[in-house]
Amino acid sequence: MNHSTVRWLGRAMRIALAAALAIVVACTHSRDGVRQVDEDNPTVTYQYSDSEGLLNASFQAEIHCRQFDAWPHVEEVEEGRGGSGEVTFSCAHDEPRESPMGRTLPREPARTYNFHDQQSLIEATMQAQRYCARYDAEARAVIGGIDEQNQTAAFECVRRR
Numbered sequence: 001m002n003h004s005t006v007r008w009l010g011r012a013m014r015i016a017l018a019a020a021l022a023i024v025v026a027c028t029h030s031r032d033g034v035r036q037v038d039e040d041n042p043t044v045t046y047q048y049s050d051s052e053g054l055l056n057a058s059f060q061a062e063i064h065c066r067q068f069d070a071w072p073h074v075e076e077v078e079e080g081r082g083g084s085g086e087v088t089f090s091c092a093h094d095e096p097r098e099s100p101m102g103r104t105l106p107r108e109p110a111r112t113y114n115f116h117d118q119q120s121l122i123e124a125t126m127q128a129q130r131y132c133a134r135y136d137a138e139a140r141a142v143i144g145g146i147d148e149q150n151q152t153a154a155f156e157c158v159r160r161r
Contacts, residue, residue, distance in 0.1 A: 041091075042064075044064045047084070048087065050084065051121060055121070055141050061089035062126075073126075074089060077118050085118065087122065106135060106157055111156075128155035137159055138159075
């Protein structure tokens with residue numbers, strides 16, 4: 001092997017190693033303040049870093065339960081320090097998944113729900129999901145919609161993609 005081939009192989013190995021490291025970091029880094037840590041169908045557990053992460057965990061649980069044609073229900077919330085914690089959802093068939101009232105989205109731009117702790121914030125998210133499902137839409141938290149001081153969370157219905 002000549003010197004340029006050895007240099008090229010060394011560079012290729014460094015690039016491959018960097019790419020592998022980036023993949024590992026991407027797979028283990030929490031997305032939007034939430035990371036799935038366990039799944040035992042139809043139960044799923046997420047770690048969250050703050051209230052926004054808890055909302056995102058609720059939305060991820062809704063997506064998870066959709067495959068079972070069910071709604072997520074909170075089984076357990078373990079609160080950690082600084083607003084972080086772990087939440088476990090199970091999927092239940094307590095009411096029909098889809099009952100569209102019509103294709104037109106509701107007139108009001110956002111609905112606001114009150115909460116007093118992490119459990120009730122999750123319940124507000126589930127109420128918003130059920131409300132929007134009636135319009136064949138999904139609930140999304142309005143940007144800046146969590147007001148922890150007034151203990152309210154705002155959601156809007158958006159069309160499924």
